[in-house]
Amino acid sequence: MKNNLVNVTNDDFIYQLIAQRIEGYLPKDLQQVYRTCEQIQLIATDCYFLHYSLYPFLRSKNEDDVLEEARKFLQDYISSDRYQKIKMLTTLDDEMSLAYSIALAKAVIGKVLGLIRLEHENPFDNLKAYVVWAMRAMVEGGEIPAILDYATEYAEEMVRNANDVRELIGGKRAGKEEGTFKKVLDLAEHMLYVKFMRDIVSFSKKLFSHIPKATYILKKRGRFGEELSGYSLTKRIDRALVRELALPEELFLKKFSGEGFLTKEKLSIAEGAYYILVDKSGSMVGEKTVWARSVALAIYRMASLKRRRYFLRFFDKKTHHLLSDPHEVVDAILKVKSNGGTDITNALRTAVKDLVERGLSDLTNTIVIITDGEDVVEDLSKDLKKANANLISVMIQGENETLKSISDCYMRAELSEAGGIKLLKIVEAS
Numbered sequence: 001m002k003n004n005l006v007n008v009t010n011d012d013f014i015y016q017l018i019a020q021r022i023e024g025y026l027p028k029d030l031q032q033v034y035r036t037c038e039q040i041q042l043i044a045t046d047c048y049f050l051h052y053s054l055y056p057f058l059r060s061k062n063e064d065d066v067l068e069e070a071r072k073f074l075q076d077y078i079s080s081d082r083y084q085k086i087k088m089l090t091t092l093d094d095e096m097s098l099a100y101s102i103a104l105a106k107a108v109i110g111k112v113l114g115l116i117r118l119e120h121e122n123p124f125d126n127l128k129a130y131v132v133w134a135m136r137a138m139v140e141g142g143e144i145p146a147i148l149d150y151a152t153e154y155a156e157e158m159v160r161n162a163n164d165v166r167e168l169i170g171g172k173r174a175g176k177e178e179g180t181f182k183k184v185l186d187l188a189e190h191m192l193y194v195k196f197m198r199d200i201v202s203f204s205k206k207l208f209s210h211i212p213k214a215t216y217i218l219k220k221r222g223r224f225g226e227e228l229s230g231y232s233l234t235k236r237i238d239r240a241l242v243r244e245l246a247l248p249e250e251l252f253l254k255k256f257s258g259e260g261f262l263t264k265e266k267l268s269i270a271e272g273a274y275y276i277l278v279d280k281s282g283s284m285v286g287e288k289t290v291w292a293r294s295v296a297l298a299i300y301r302m303a304s305l306k307r308r309r310y311f312l313r314f315f316d317k318k319t320h321h322l323l324s325d326p327h328e329v330v331d332a333i334l335k336v337k338s339n340g341g342t343d344i345t346n347a348l349r350t351a352v353k354d355l356v357e358r359g360l361s362d363l364t365n366t367i368v369i370i371t372d373g374e375d376v377v378e379d380l381s382k383d384l385k386k387a388n389a390n391l392i393s394v395m396i397q398g399e400n401e402t403l404k405s406i407s408d409c410y411m412r413a414e415l416s417e418a419g420g421i422k423l424l425k426i427v428e429a430s
Contacts, residue, residue, distance in 0.1 A: 316340025
């Protein structure tokens with residue numbers, strides 16, 4: 001049995017390797033069908049190379065009935081606008097091409113199992129025979145083009161979602177460690193079925209376009225740092241330049257007893273952390289949580305430009321896990337459900353404690369709290385000063401005078417793109 005491509009064939013080692021990789025990302029029950037049916041393996045792997053390659057070439061004919069139907073469909077598909085648009089995301093991109101093939105394989109196998117279950121209660125009792133029967137029935141019923149049309153639409157949507165998720169995490173260079181791609185696939189699939197996740201990603205992308213590509217980074221002078229800022233004089237021999245120590249004895253003693261030795265002054269980044277507290281109480285649903293989480297993602301993107309650390313905690317009556325890893329941040333923002341009460345004082349106190357414990361109180365920190373809570377907030381002014389933290393409070397559809405009294409900046413959120421941009425400018429300047 002031959003695949004439908006001529007520039008890379010199923011005899012090639014790289015082709016076989018891609019086929020195995022596709023299998024590895026399928027659920028266990030779907031893997032059984034995939035291994036049983038070589039035709040599905042070839043269709044899915046062909047689609048990887050159709051989307052990855054610059055110039056893929058199809059055979060003029062395939063002797064296998066199923067693969068011939070697939071070839072005819074793909075011949076029309078690669079001439080379509082759909083193919084050209086999705087190929088902008090997949091060409092020479094291994095991850096996106098693989099995401100496409102995995103999604104397509106899942107969709108095709110799902111249709112096969114659905115057909116088998118119409119006739120047989122347990123399709124895994126005699127799987128190979130049932131799969132052969134199902135593929136034959138699909139050819140005879142002329143269903144292959146419709147099944148592949150459905151599968152390609154599903155795969156295209158998965159690729160768009162996966163590309164968006166990867167961009168949120170940090171782009172192509174983000175997290176090459178094991179498990180990252182699987183996390184991208186998981187979130188991309190969730191986005192197919194959860195509208196508020198799609199809304200967050202869509203709104204975040206709009207806000208990203210307003211984040212400046214370059215921004216002012218606060219720095220301070222000192223003995224240590226990444227950049228040389230100039231030279232100064234010191235009486236301490238251990239801080240003197242090496243060439244100063246090599247001076248003739250008379251000149252060395254003159255400097256030692258006089259103005260001192262030349263020493264380097266360095267510049268180090270004085271930017272501390274953006275610490276984001278997002279209210280996940282039961283009242284924070286709908287457009288409130290979409291806006292709040294989208295802004296939290298936009299600040300995450302800004303943190304990398306400002307070379308600041310980024311921390312995120314959700315809170316209700318209690319303060320939840322501290323998140324800083326990109327995968328965990330994106331996963332939580334897209335998945336955490338809104339429920340519970342509100343305790344703003346506890347959330348702020350926890351943020352201050354985190355900053356101090358991580359040795360960031362010598363740097364400039366910004367705490368951003370986004371809430372609709374109207375509970376009484378304790379005076380934490382001294383605690384915030386201890387952490388060297390500015391407090392930006394964002395109230396969504398409400399007022400909180402006690403929170404306002406301890407905030408460096410207090411604003412009522414406009415749940416719009418303009419409102420998000422306004423907050424980003426305030427955060428950048430803090």
